[in-house]
Amino acid sequence: MTSSESTTALSDKLLQPEPLTAEAFAPYGDVIETADRDYFLINQDYTRRYHRLADVDTDKDGSAIISIFRAQVYPRPLQINMMEKHPLGSQAFIPLNQQAFLVVVAPPGDTVTPHDLKAFITNGLQGVNYHKGTWHYPVIALNNDDEFLVVDRSGTGNNCIEVFFNSDQSPVLQT
Numbered sequence: 001m002t003s004s005e006s007t008t009a010l011s012d013k014l015l016q017p018e019p020l021t022a023e024a025f026a027p028y029g030d031v032i033e034t035a036d037r038d039y040f041l042i043n044q045d046y047t048r049r050y051h052r053l054a055d056v057d058t059d060k061d062g063s064a065i066i067s068i069f070r071a072q073v074y075p076r077p078l079q080i081n082m083m084e085k086h087p088l089g090s091q092a093f094i095p096l097n098q099q100a101f102l103v104v105v106a107p108p109g110d111t112v113t114p115h116d117l118k119a120f121i122t123n124g125l126q127g128v129n130y131h132k133g134t135w136h137y138p139v140i141a142l143n144n145d146d147e148f149l150v151v152d153r154s155g156t157g158n159n160c161i162e163v164f165f166n167s168d169q170s171p172v173l174q175t
Ligand SMILES: NC(=O)N[C@@H](O)C(=O)O
Pocket: 084, 091, 136, 137, 138, 139
């Protein structure tokens, strides 16, 4: 394969993140943020409550748990060679260090192909809540030792299904 063919092949499979917005992310889940969101005052008006920004779905036989993920930056270039979904519950990632991170998703469904993928970059103040069954790549930090508060499901049943792509079909995430 000549360099131009390899470049062409590679350019066919570049995944370019777009800025995360609630509207664009709606098919996949919720954006957890305060910007332009409704709130009401509590605690003698000393506190704003940005109420129910997202729901936690634990399906049946499940309960919501809170964890902290400390993530390292994946080597570059990052090929999105797999996707996972949690068919029994939602999964939320809320940044603890106000740093941007990357999100790769595809709509819920029985399976996923590289053509279904969509990439987003957060603004550092946004979290995401993947709805039950939304395909996603595991958390993609842009800074080593970045930390995320994670709200997801603990319970019976297999709550993590993975699909792997052929290497020549796996897009390269642009960062
Ligand atoms: N495995 C795990 O708990 N994390 C993944 O689900 C992820 O989306 O990062």
